[in-house]
Amino acid sequence: MSTGLEPLVLLVEDESPMRRFLRAALVGHGYRFVEAETGASGLTEAATRNPDVILLDLGLPDMDGLHFTQRLREWARTPVIVISARGQERDKIAALDAGADDYLTKPFSVPELLARIRVAQRHREAVLGAPEEPVFSLGEIRVDLERRQVFVGADEVHLTPTEYRLLTALVRHAGKVITHRQLLKDVWGAAYATQTHYLRVYMGQLRHKLEADPARPRYLVTEPGVGYRLRLG
């Protein structure tokens, strides 16, 4: 249990050059750091050290990311960020659907990594009981969750019930990626888990209502092949 100390990051990565730079970057930004070279030892470290965030490479020699996430999720809600290579879309999505929180694609920059870690932490804190804000703000967009009203700047924007549900699902995951499947289940229900065209249509509507330039969205970001993300800041 971390008690007011800097957050603890567990890195499960078999390639030593990756470990070197991540260690340097994270320690340099004030995180405490622990590493594991295999999935099995990663699970052990997770159990014994109780990290605040886990960085998991999908290309581990002894088990794939999906397995690790499933095993971990049996007893821990620790945020997991998977590190994947291009072309590993299926593995990535499987891990996300199994409970991983976000992902990074190699090669990635350190600022990206830190941003993801911060988001993951924030969500963890929310889960741990910090009260949810009644109003969610993002740039010009304001969502009043109590009164169910949405504003862009000073103007109120009218959303259909489905659009509103979609937006609030994104808000609940703010900063994190949310897969197509998760989003469909949240908004339409488990039976619609494969109707991705629904998402296209409604996300398009949301972008047109909330974004200044719907073709170059600042907040309602598409992650091709994976899902969507409400980008913070």
Added chain:
Amino acid sequence: MLLCLRPHRGSELLVRAAYHMAERLRAEWFVAYVECPAQRPLGGAEREALVSALNLAERLGAQTAVLSGDSVSDALVAFANARLVSRIVVGKPAHARWRDRLRGSLLDDLVRRSGDIDVYFISGERAEASRPAPRPVRPSMARSHLEAAGVVVLATALCRVLFGRFDNANLIMVYLLGVAFVATRYGRGPSAVAALLSVAAFDFFFVPPHLTFAVADTQYAVTFAVMLVVGLLISTLAVQVREQAEATSQRERRTQVLYALSRELAGLRAPDQVADVVCRHLAELFRGPAVVLLANRNGEMPRSDLADAMVVPLRSGDTTIGAVGVKPADHLRPLAPEQVDLLETIAHQAAAALERARLAAEGEEARMAMERERLRSALLSSVSHDLRTPLAAIEGAASTLLDESAALERETRRDLLETIHEEAQRLHRRVRDLLDMTRLESGSVTLDVEWQSLEEIVGSALNRAGRVLGERGVSIDLPPSLPLVPCDAVLLEQVLVNLLENASKYSGPGGPIEVMAREAPREVVLTVADHGPGIAAGEEEHIFEKFYRSSSSRGADGVGLGLAICRAIVTAHGGRIWALNREGGGAAFHVSLPRRDPPSPPTEPSPDETHRAGTSA
């Protein structure tokens, strides 16, 4: 199709032949027999044969009818018109020609009255219809002799008339004429008979003493001998001429066959096609099963089940590349020399065609090998140069930074670090392109096709290409009515990223880029356009080739695969990609993707969603 039965044997064979014909044409067929007053009534056996033929026809699926009319051809044509028959089939005439002259020929009548309907005369043995080849009518032996005698009788009668007015020498000419006629028409035997009879008749009737076979003047012995010889000579000549004419026409047929075969073989490039064509022609020619065996690469020949076949090897140079075998219809008799000749000629043609096919295949392989070699060497030179260059820069910068003896200023340090960063990204892009191309080529990429929004794909592509695009203005024109397109989002995003990188590479540091889309009835077209120098004339297709570097690219960035990757991905989607220069300068790259009807738009969900402040739009 309408088959007409007539009262002679062979009706059942005709019915079967007609059945095969109808099967091949997949046509409805009728079988009819016409009763008409001009015909004599049928005998018992004939009636039975007719009935069994009609029964057979019904069993084989024909509709049968017994027609009556004034004439056979009238009744047939009327029936055919009523049932919309397009071809009438009749058995070949088996009776003598003179009967036709007396009674009128069905052949003639039908051909004249049939109008639009095709008329086919077939024999029962073969399943194929053909127009009758005019065959010389060869009456039987006994008949010929009788007819020869008849000619002599006619000659005698004529001579009787001329007797007294003309010299005997002239009367002989009449007989000679008769003998010559018989020789031409009937052959050796009858002509000898005619000669003898003419001599006898002449002696009997016209040589003193009349009405005896005695000969007063021994001169007539010469006459007799000469007439006999002349008769035999002419008949021999006539036989020879006839045989030569037949031989010539056979040769002509053979030549036609060979010509048809060689024409069919001319365009073929595949060995089994050649084998098929040769087999078919052989089977037709020799009226029996034929087989073409091809040796495999090791020179081994497959076995064939065709027993008692006449086999000829197929040779190309010194090697035996196969064999043809045919089992003619009467395989118990050895083949005539012309037939063996024909078989061998066909074998030659087949061997030549197979050789051509082999050479074509080798040529194709050689060409592909050359292309593979070109690509491999391009790949090697690309890898060696395009990957080593950024690596060299990274290595150099890093070692400089590590060099403690070098006194570097802060600015310089920062500079070197940025170089490392940029070159690493450049290296990443090049490796990404090489990997993408390799994966696409090896076929290990499966499209994950789903309904995608082009607006989203454009947006994320702009995001990813952000660094390369830099500060330049990118204008986006996507009509809101653009339909969802079925495609693989990740791959299509890569296409766009490649196009954007390309556009920024060629349009200079600040040059604006436009991205637009429009819909057409069958497709959606996405365009990325720049205001750079455009594409050199004639290179619009070449730029999509792997490792192609246009002449106008000076020290171009990249391995030269970006556009090739785009093409591979777009083609895999069933779409097209092409490039054109724009009016006013710059290049435009168009991507067309086929569109399909998107599924029905989702309806607003469950009515338990009670009214909220956010009312529906």
